[in-house]
Amino acid sequence: MEEVFAKGEILHIRGPVVFAENLKGAKIREVVLVGEERLIGEIVKVEGDVAVIQVYEPTGGLKPGEPVERTGEPLSAELGPGLLGSVLDGLGRPLEAVAEIAGGPFITRGIKVPTLPRDKKWTFKPVVKKGDTVEDGDVLGTVREGAIDHKIMVPPRTGRCKVTEIASEGDYTVEEVIATLERAGRKVDLKMYHKWPVRYPRPFKEKLEPVELLLTGQRVIDTFFPIVKGGTSAVPGGFGTGKTVTLHQISKWADADVVVYVGCGERGNEMTDLLHTFPKLIDPKTGRPLLERSVLIANTSNMPVPAREASIFMGITYAEYFRDMGLHVVLTADSTSRWAEALRELSSRLEEIPSEKGYPAYLPDYIASFYERAGRVKVLGNRNEIGSVAIIGAVSPSGGDLNEPVTQHTMRYVGAFWALDKDLAFRRHFPSINWLRSFSKYVSGLEEWWMRNSGEDMLSLRTEAMDILQRASGLEEVARVVGEAALSEENRLLLLEAELIREGYLVQNAYHEVDTFCSPKKQAKLLKALIQFYREARPLLDYGVPISKMQRLSSLGRLRRLKFVPEKEFDKELEEALKELKDELNRLVAEVS
Incomplete structure (x- = not known):
């Protein structure tokens, strides 16, 4: 009762x-x-x-x-078939259904509508039979939804039960009972969906080491500041630095089965643009719309402030649910700064004692409670499957100040930090990730992955490239004061190589048909080729070859353009470019001999 x-x-x-x-x-x-x-x-x-x-x-x-x-x-989330492809508000209400009830785009308050459609039928295929024993996380059956087999699982906290009834293969709504279980004489009716409180992490068997790269196809991320499946990352940057495009690229190309995108407190026009463009994105894996394996949560800045907080936890609960199916999930939150601002406003309304910049003293705990729900885990049940949730949170610091509280506290809890730089953005260097202010704690654990997937010692190549970029950064400051001509030939060669790496590797065009994505093998070969120029050109300085002549080599332009070469033609073009480079360098040596 x-x-x-x-x-x-x-x-x-x-x-x-x-x-x-x-x-x-x-x-x-x-x-x-x-x-x-x-x-x-x-x-x-x-x-x-x-x-x-x-x-x-x-x-x-x-x-x-x-x-x-x-x-x-x-506050709970409805979890079951019908989530994929949906656009929800911060409370999990489908915006299309809400607009229909409201009679137009101006949504009125007090509208109650469930997350999952109650009238739609799904084809349920049972995988257990009457008399079987099941426990939390075990699969009762599957439903084909978009590009995935949606597993209908025994909800957590159900316990070890005996199957007394199981629905035959057929079409059912989410409200119909598809299984009856018995535990200690008590019957439990299960539907194709269940609810879970959003503020409580969903349980799992065991948390595993993050050792598998979450491939994004973005060279500066994968090579220099990687994130792993089950890892965490923050993307801080001011207005116009490219946060949204970076998150779109990751959503489109990341090696994940499901994408959950939370627009938390974003401007209405930006969210509208996302809702228009996201459904048009084509999934490179299936050739179908990317939305078919995505969940979008739209909570714009003109919506009630408390719902921003709810939207973050609603999104991570959806991500954990798909993780429990043994899937790899990417959750992108844009942006956690707006979420923190909502906490600040509510804290002031409650007359709590403020901390730095007016934020509540429990801000670090809230940020931690969000990022700590990421991870690569063994899922519940007798399946021996592994699922993961990777969290990528955009941070929008006021005035681009990375020393403000939200950015600083976020840095403590994430494994990768991609600092977007407005100066790079103004120079049209995208992604505008500053290689001197960014970091990743996952680099050393991916050495074996890179060797297995690219055949190259990527860790050594990365170390050499980072050393060149860091040394060149200091020289650029000197060159601005005294002029590049006043530097030694060796230092000028270092600046030339750093420019080659920046233009030929770090800069990546998200809208170019080929350059929008770069495979691991192509990344390794490309970086090795760019570094090879420096290795072969450096000894030429001892022969007296002037750096001015090296700067005019036509093979350098060809090396810069290698990133635009399609994968099928890349090896041949690379071989020809390196041969041209070798011939030109030999000719320079002959000229000064």
């Missing part, structure tokens, strides 16, 4: 924060329905008989005395 809760009433209102009294037995993080329109809210604080509620919808027009109703449940 469904429990009936006594109704309280609004005491007073402070923006999105509502104080309600007479909510006997109320619990922190419990969802409540506020006012005559039953707006969705969540209890964040209890003081005696008064509950403090953050409301996820506009509170304009609410007045003291209106009813507040407890639900007895925490």
Whole structure:
């Protein structure tokens, strides 16, 4: 029998924060329905008989005395067939269905609509039979959804049970019972979906070492500042530095089965652009729309502030659900700064003591609770499968200041840090990842992966290239003061090589048919070829070959253009370019002999 809760009433209102009294037995993080329109809210604080509620919808027009109703449940996500290809708001409501109920694009408050369509039928194929014993995470059957086999699993916290009934192969809605289990004489009916509280990480068997590169096809990321499957990364950068394009590239090309994109507090025009362009992106794996294996959460800056916080946790719960199927998931959040700003506003409404820049003192804990839900794990059940969730969070520091609290706290909890540089962006150097301010903790653990997938000692090549770039950075400062001509020939050669690596390797055109993605083998061969010029040109300085003549070699232009050569033609073009380079260098030596 469904429990009936006594109704309280609004005491007073402070923006999105509502104080309600007479909510006997109320619990922190419990969802409540506020006012005559039953707006969705969540209890964040209890003081005696008064509950403090953050409301996820506009509170304009609410007045003291209106009813507040407890639900007895925490904020939860619906997990089941129908998630892929959907565009949801921060509370998991499908925007298309909400707009239909609202009768247009101007969405009114108080609309209740489930995440998963209740009328759509899915073809269920059972993989267990009556009498089988199952436990948490075991697969009951599968549903084909888009490009994946959606596994209908025994929800966590169900326990070890015996299958007493299982639906035959056929079409069912998510509300129909597809299995009946028995545990200690108690029957449990399971549907194709279940709910999970978004603030609680979903359980797994074991967390594994992150040793497999999350291939993005972006050279500066994969080679210099890699992220692994189950890893974490932050992408900080000011306006116009290319955060959104970088996240789009990763979403499109990352070696992942499912993409979850959370637009948290972004400008409405940027989110609109995303919603128009994302469905048009073609999945390079299947040739079908990328949206078929994606979940989009749209929570724009003009939407209620508390919903930003909910959207982040809603997105990571969806990601964990697909991870539990043994899939590899990428979650991109754009941006966590807007989420932190929402925490700051709510904290001030609650009159909490502020910390640096007005943020609440618990900001680091919140950031940690988000990034710590990433990982590569052995999933529940008797499947011996591995799934992963990689989290990539964009950070939008005010004025591009990377020393502000959100960026600094995020750096403590992520394994990779891609610092976008406005100066590089203004010079049309994209991705504008600054190689001096970025880092990755995953580099050393990927040596075996690179050897296996490229056949080259990529770690040594990376170390040599980074050394050249770092030394050249210091020389560029000197050259700006005294002029490049005042430098030694060796230092001028170092600057030439650094420019070659930047132009021929680090700069990558996201809109070029070939250069938009670079395979591991091509990355290794390309970087080796660019470094080979430096190795072969350096001894020529001892013969007296002037650097001015090396700068005019036609083979350098050819090396720079190698990145635009299609994969099938690359080896032949590379061989010819290196032969031309060798011939030109030999000719220079002959001229000075």
